[in-house]
Amino acid sequence: MEASDGKRNRPEPPSRAPSEPPKRPAPLTRLRAAVSGPPPGPSRPEFWRSPLRGLWLTAVLGLVLLVGITLLFVTGLLSYAAYNPDLSPVNDQTPDKGWLGFYLFSWPTSPYWLYRVNQGVHVVLGVVLVPVLLAKLWSVIPKLFQWPPVRSVGHGIERLSLLLLVGGVLFEFATGILNVQLHYIFPGSFYVLHFYGAWVFIGAFVVHVAFRLPRAVRAVRYGREVPEAGAEEAAGLMSPRPAPPTISRRGALGMVGLGSLALFVVTAGQSVGGWWRRTALLAPHGTDPGSGPNGFQINKTAASVGIRPSDIGPAWRLTVRSAGRQVVLTRDELLAMEQQEAALPIACVEGWSTPDQLWSGVRLTDLAALVGRGTDTPRALVESVQRGGGFRSVVLRDNQVRDHRSLLAVRVNGAVLSRDHGYPARVIVPGAPGVHNTKWVTRITFGESESA
Numbered sequence: 454m455e456a457s458d459g460k461r462n463r464p465e466p467p468s469r470a471p472s473e474p475p476k477r478p479a480p481l482t483r484l485r486a487a488v489s490g491p492p493p494g495p496s497r498p499e500f501w502r503s504p505l506r507g508l509w510l511t512a513v514l515g516l517v518l519l520v521g522i523t524l525l526f527v528t529g530l531l532s533y534a535a536y537n538p539d540l541s542p543v544n545d546q547t548p549d550k551g552w553l554g555f556y557l558f559s560w561p562t563s564p565y566w567l568y569r570v571n572q573g574v575h576v577v578l579g580v581v582l583v584p585v586l587l588a589k590l591w592s593v594i595p596k597l598f599q600w601p602p603v604r605s606v607g608h609g610i611e612r613l614s615l616l617l618l619v620g621g622v623l624f625e626f627a628t629g630i631l632n633v634q635l636h637y638i639f640p641g642s643f644y645v646l647h648f649y650g651a652w653v654f655i656g657a658f659v660v661h662v663a664f665r666l667p668r669a670v671r672a673v674r675y676g677r678e679v680p681e682a683g684a685e686e687a688a689g690l691m692s693p694r695p696a697p698p699t700i701s702r703r704g705a706l707g708m709v710g711l712g713s714l715a716l717f718v719v720t721a722g723q724s725v726g727g728w729w730r731r732t733a734l735l736a737p738h739g740t741d742p743g744s745g746p747n748g749f750q751i752n753k754t755a756a757s758v759g760i761r762p763s764d765i766g767p768a769w770r771l772t773v774r775s776a777g778r779q780v781v782l783t784r785d786e787l788l789a790m791e792q793q794e795a796a797l798p799i800a801c802v803e804g805w806s807t808p809d810q811l812w813s814g815v816r817l818t819d820l821a822a823l824v825g826r827g828t829d830t831p832r833a834l835v836e837s838v839q840r841g842g843g844f845r846s847v848v849l850r851d852n853q854v855r856d857h858r859s860l861l862a863v864r865v866n867g868a869v870l871s872r873d874h875g876y877p878a879r880v881i882v883p884g885a886p887g888v889h890n891t892k893w894v895t896r897i898t899f900g901e902s903e904s905a
């Protein structure tokens with residue numbers, strides 16, 4: 454490094470005849486010197502003084518992110534599959550996903566906690582990885598100012614992929630965390646942004662891992678005494694003029710770990726639910742659900758989505774339809790049907806969930822039987838009295854409708870459903886995302902043709 458730098462910066466010997474005016478070459482020489490060396494500031498390696506930067510720290514953080522982000526990606530894809538987005542436009546807000554939906558499959562109803570665990574892992578892990586991500590970006594920041602910015606076509610492509618990598622990861626973390634914290638503040642849909650963003654990011658991530666993994670593994674295996682110290686310098690991470698250390702590399706790593714642990718402690722409780730929710734200081738705390746049988750987390754209150762008392766009063770009816778047949782039930786008639794019980798959680802995409810609640814109501818298969826669809830019950834379109842909003846209806850797949858734990862619930866934990874939990878009747882399906890457990894249900898349509 455030293456030698457080549459010295460050579461490059463050496464002023465060129467005058468090659469022209471001494472008779473030429475001396476004024477001309479001076480600016481050119483200056484220009485050449487400016488082009489060959491980095492401008493003052495962060496592009497100069499000596500600008501970066503931290504003795505912590507180096508291949509080892511970057512490699513350890515990188516390997517943690519490799520495992521963590523892979524898990525984030527897989528749980529993210531599973532979370533999307535849980536919506537059964539290929540079933541109906543009602544379920545999906547990214548219908549143009551094309552072949553990116555190649556992996557979709559029928560989301561199962563067993564184990565009934567599958568979505569709850571998947572979403573808890575996705576959201577909690579995303580939050581917990583924030584300090585690791587920031588530390589990793591900090592550890593490689595001198596490379597952002599690398600000089601010259603582009604050395605060759607190959608180098609240019611590599612830097613472009615890093616732009617997608619860093620931009621992509623910041624975008625995914627930002628949209629995810631904003632969604633968890635503030636609900637939907639985006640232009641358009643959160644799903645569209647987060648879903649496409651994930652695919653752009655993961656492409657760059659795979660390329661990055663392919664190029665860097667062997668070096669990272671070597672750096673971690675050899676510890677700080679990397680045999681090729683020159684390679685480390687070339688990697689542009691280590692300061693050529695380090696300031697005296699105030700903390701060791703392991704100490705710095707420990708701080709990052711403590712940061713992640715602290716975030717875990719103030720986040721994870723919302724995914725466990727119940728008493729533990731109180732420990733989730735970072736989780737959004739909106740409506741207080743109160744105590745008693747209906748005292749568990751509420752997503753949207755009846756008032757907040759414009760449910761009028763008259764919509765769910767004595768005039769409320771449940772319409773069950775299938776292929777030209779239709780049955781209309783009053784609440785009393787619904788209560789007169791055979792009541793079944795199922796202990797199931799509510800698990801929201803935003804990461805919060807409740808422990809199992811004891812729901813009771815009428816099996817979806819029994820409702821299908823009313824309109825002649827008792828055996829081989831088909832999928833069902835479930836609609837709410839709610840007038841607008843994306844959550845007013847859902848299409849449930851046949852495997853969900855046929856599961857004997859899938860209910861049109863009228864009671865929870867021994868009490869009549871509260872208005873905010875969906876009185877007079879709501880759907881509850883094992884393993885389904887919270888948003889598919891439609892509240893204030895007024896119509897269920899079994900079968901293909903009628904499903905929107």
Ligand SMILES: Nc1nc2c(c(=O)[nH]1)N[C@H]1C(S)=C(S)[C@@H](COP(=O)(O)O)O[C@H]1N2
Pocket residue numbers: 749750751752753758799800801802837839844845846873874875886887888889890891892893
């Ligand atoms: N009609 C209707 N049903 C709905 C919603 C809604 O906004 N409107 N929110 C859904 C979402 S996103 C979740 S997580 C669950 C939450 O149920 P809970 O409020 O009873 O806990 O209800 C679902 N059912």
Ligand SMILES: [Mo]
Pocket residue numbers: 752800801802803887888
């Ligand atoms: Mo939700």
